[in-house]
Amino acid sequence: QTVVTQEPSFSVSPGGTVTLTCGLSSGSVSNTYYPSWYQQTPGQAPRMLIYSTNTRSSGVPDRFSGSILGNKAALTITGAQADDESDYYCALYMGSGIWVFGGGTKLTVL
Amino acid sequence: QMQLVESGGGVVQPGTSLRLSCAASGFTFSTFGMHWVRQAPGKGLEWVAVIWSDASNKYYADSVKGRFTISRDNSKNTLYLQMNSLRVEDTAMYYCARRLTGQSAFDIWGQGTMVTVSS
Numbered sequence: 001q002t003v004v005t006q007e008p009s010f011s012v013s014p015g016g017t018v019t020l021t022c023g024l025s026s027g028s029v030s031n032t033y034y035p036s037w038y039q040q041t042p043g044q045a046p047r048m049l050i051y052s053t054n055t056r057s058s059g060v061p062d063r064f065s066g067s068i069l070g071n072k073a074a075l076t077i078t079g080a081q082a083d084d085e086s087d088y089y090c091a092l093y094m095g096s097g098i099w100v101f102g103g104g105t106k107l108t109v110l
Numbered sequence: 111q112m113q114l115v116e117s118g119g120g121v122v123q124p125g126t127s128l129r130l131s132c133a134a135s136g137f138t139f140s141t142f143g144m145h146w147v148r149q150a151p152g153k154g155l156e157w158v159a160v161i162w163s164d165a166s167n168k169y170y171a172d173s174v175k176g177r178f179t180i181s182r183d184n185s186k187n188t189l190y191l192q193m194n195s196l197r198v199e200d201t202a203m204y205y206c207a208r209r210l211t212g213q214s215a216f217d218i219w220g221q222g223t224m225v226t227v228s229s
Contacts, residue, residue, distance in 0.1 A: 051215035097169030
């Protein structure tokens with residue numbers, strides 16, 4: 001079974017730039033997987049940030065951007081702020097009505 | 111405002127059943143596909159099931175296929191998840207989420223309902 005891979009953790013300095021990635025255990029991520037990204041803080045429901053690779057959800061700051069980098073989907077945060085410290089999840093549509101989430105990345109801003 | 115509110119969680123023994131509900135408000139429920147997503151304590155998100163807006167299609171993760179059934183009542187603006195033959199590993203917060211129209215993403219989430227399977 002295909003596994004969606006994410007970095008378990010990442011650290012960024014305030015004001016810095018960080019790129020989180022979302023890959024496949026077998027194969028490459030492309031736009032046809034319709035990658036989406038979610039932010040979750042402790043005790044809260046996830047919040048959609050990006051859908052269809054690079055479309056920002058309404059109200060999401062433009063410091064968040066999505067793309068395909070090489071064979072992975074990517075979420076880039078430019079000018080990280082303290083309240084960006086969260087867990088970030090990607091989701092891929094595998095076709096045939098099946099979605100898979102990545103294991104998530106815990107982002108620390110310090 | 112657009113809102114999803116889950117209910118029906120609780121503590122149950124292995125092998126038993128439970129039905130979760132998700133009440134939608136603030137949008138035309140009958141025109142949106144809906145998902146269930148779960149999160150075990152301290153773990154990541156796991157997609158569970160999806161149902162099309164008119165219930166014409168339903169799909170499940172392998173981990174729940176044959177045990178869980180997703181359904182909806184568009185007249186009541188409510189989504190359901192019937193969970194049978196529950197296992198300890200089904201212990202999780204269960205979220206319902208709306209499928210963004212024409213997209214493969216989850217744009218509105220409820221706050222979740224906790225299911226604990228324990229003997």
